Amino acid sequence: MRPKYRSYKCLVNQELSNCSFSIVPLRYEDRLDILKWRNEQIYHLRQNKPLTVENQEKYFVTVVDALYDQVQPNQILFSYLDNGKCIGYGGLVHINWVDKNAEISFIMDTELEKDNFQKHWNIYLGLIEKVAFQELKLHKIFVYAFNLRPHLYATLEVAGYIEDARLKEHCLFDNKFIDVIIYSKFSK
DSSP: OOOOOOTTTOOOOOOOOEEEEEEEEGGGGGGGHHHHHHHEEEEEESSSSSSOOHHHHHHHIHHHHHHHTOOSSSSEEEEEEEEEEEHHHHHHHHEEETTTTEEEEEEOOOHHHHHHHHEEEEEEHHHHIIIIIIOOOEEEEEEEEEEHHHHHHHHHHTTTTTEEEEEEEEEEEEEEEEEEEEEEEEOO
């Protein structure tokens, strides 16, 4: 039987919380919910086709399992929980240990997006910033987003992120070129 969650060698604090919400190292038991949400939200992800159960199993066994024992993994992934129930996942990805920066990744249960988008993004950002700035001592974290969800940018700005870059017509979406917008936050 697998433990509830594994521990990352690179982190002192494995679990961070804000009231009933917490992030813990990515749990194997959440893999099928994550697959469902990723497939439902594929339009705004860098994922070019729906995931299968086989894809997801292989990813957890070959990629995720290897991250826990690395001193400087290229990504650190978390299950985002409400009273122990997974309602999202994300982490720090494309970690650049030399330049001390990383991209923030986060998706939540699709059913929560309509009425609770800003709430969950704000809670999640507060938690992942503790990992990035306090635990890992990163200098900069950023969100790389296709210009498809304007409500995301307002949420990031409220949380103290600034528009750092705009890559004009950077990606092809529905036969139309769209911008990629990068929002960043720096350690204090």
